[in-house]
Amino acid sequence: MSTLIExxxxxxxxxxxxxxxxxxxxxHAVGALSALDVPIVYATNNASRPPEEVAAHLTDLGLHVxxxxxxxxxxxxxxxxxxxxxxxxxxxxxxxxGVREALQAKGFRVLQPAQVRxxxxxxxxxxxxxxxxxVTASDLAEAAYAVSSGAMWVATxxxxxxxxxxxxxxxxxxxxxxxxxxxxxxxxxxxxxxAPLYHLSAGRLGVQARQVLAVxxxxxxxxxxxxxxxxxxxxxxxxxxxxxxxxxxxRALRPTYLLEDLxxxxxxxxxxxxxxxxxxxxxxxxxxxxxxxxxxxxxxALEAAxxxxxxxxxxxxxxxxxxxxxxxxxxxLDDWQ
Numbered sequence: 002m003s004t005l006i007e008x009x010x011x012x013x014x015x016x017x018x019x020x021x022x023x024x025x026x027x028x029h030a031v032g033a034l035s036a037l038d039v040p041i042v043y044a045t046n047n048a049s050r051p052p053e054e055v056a057a058h059l060t061d062l063g064l065h066v067x068x069x070x071x072x073x074x075x076x077x078x079x080x081x082x083x084x085x086x087x088x089x090x091x092x093x094x095x096x097x098x099g100v101r102e103a104l105q106a107k108g109f110r111v112l113q114p115a116q117v118r119x120x121x122x123x124x125x126x127x128x129x130x131x132x133x134x135x136v137t138a139s140d141l142a143e144a145a146y147a148v149s150s151g152a153m154w155v156a157t158x159x160x161x162x163x164x165x166x167x168x169x170x171x172x173x174x175x176x177x178x179x180x181x182x183x184x185x186x187x188x189x190x191x192x193x194x195x196a197p198l199y200h201l202s203a204g205r206l207g208v209q210a211r212q213v214l215a216v217x218x219x220x221x222x223x224x225x226x227x228x229x230x231x232x233x234x235x236x237x238x239x240x241x242x243x244x245x246x247x248x249x250x251x252r253a254l255r256p257t258y259l260l261e262d263l264x265x266x267x268x269x270x271x272x273x274x275x276x277x278x279x280x281x282x283x284x285x286x287x288x289x290x291x292x293x294x295x296x297x298x299x300x301x302a303l304e305a306a307x308x309x310x311x312x313x314x315x316x317x318x319x320x321x322x323x324x325x326x327x328x329x330x331x332x333x334l335d336d337w338q
Contacts (some may be wrong), residue, residue: 004270005235005258005270010212012041012266013072015193016055018218018240021062029085031063033263041070042202046192046222048075048131048157048173049097055262072202074157074192075103078129080201081155081191083107086126093152095119095144096131096173100157104129114143125150128187130180131157132173141176145183154184158192160222193217194225199232203313216263218242220254233257235266244306248313248331249324259310261303271304273311280315282308289316292326294333309334 005010013018020030020043034041043066045055050069059066069198075096082092088108094101104111109127117123118139159174175337177188191197197312203210210231217223218240227234236242236256247259258270268271273282280287285300285308299305313330316322 002231003269004267005260005292006037006039006266007213009039009214009233010208011039011203011206011214012037013199013206013213013227014041015042015215015217015223016043016045016047019216019237020064021214022240023242024058026061026062027262029262029264030239033266034064036083036267040206042205043070044193044198044202045074046074046158046160046173046198047099048073048192049099049167051099051102052076052333054099064234070203072198072205074198075099075131076106076153077191077198078131078157078203079103079107080108081189081197082109082129082153084125085153091123092127092129093125093144093147094129095133095140095176096129096134096157097133097135099124100131100133117143121146125152127153127155129155130156130177132160132176134162135175141179142183144180144330148180148184148186148188154180154186156190156192158187158222160192161192168221184216192226193222194229196226196230199226199230203230203232212233212278213278216266220246220256222252224250224256225254227256236261237262238265240241240325244310244334245328245331248327248334249317250314252318255314259303259307271307273307275311280308280312282311285309287310289322289330292322292330294330306334 013269052068056066056068056072080242092109118189128144128147161174162171163170163172177226215227215232215234220242224234234256235258237260271283281302283304285304286297
């Protein structure tokens, strides 16, 4: 049996919760990624930091990474605008330096909100809105004015919150919602959970989406984006989501694989498989009967999680279990919380 990574030509890897948490590396992540013998692109919804800055952070952690190995939602946004607007078109940049630099790299004439405020007669063809710590209400107003006047509006992502060292702050999605409220229309969204950032990453790797393995820790962004892009995916249990949240996930948010940490990419993968009415993974064999677990063999915690999740998803999909029942049953599979 081949190792999991040997099934794929390349990897698209999320960052926060997979490679690092804040300034520090996730345990085992650097060693596991360094050992992989396939190209890797690190894809992030973070629109404010340029790729070189992200690469420098990864290099400090011990990975050998250049700016080309990092794909940002700002770059995906600039690609989207370039597909619809001519080179040299005026595009309003809302957000951090990463937004401006991504637009400049595609040959746009980049305008800052203050420039448009000073000369409102300038015709803006597009707006790229990404997160920036210094974005003001006045900046959002300029975005709204431009969109209302016909500018193409692209949002790097719609993440509602942003984790910081002090707690949870409003994310780009909150700021996008403010503009949307003013203009009464939706932007084109390019970051996860939409597919464009993953398509950009696959193009940079030079392979088709089906040959790429997407690795992430969040179901609603990393895994949903991979499903949208036609990529197989890994949920790694080192970040936001867990066995408990996976149990009630709809099909569009379900990963192909479930791993404890990144070291398992270099191991054989034991999937959950059906055996009549039973779900089996390694030494674990179980099913749900009359709303309760029936366990013929108890395997490791991860084997139990894989077999158990498969049984719970089957129950949900077939209508035999409701969400409340799944949440009750999954409490026996929460060793990874």
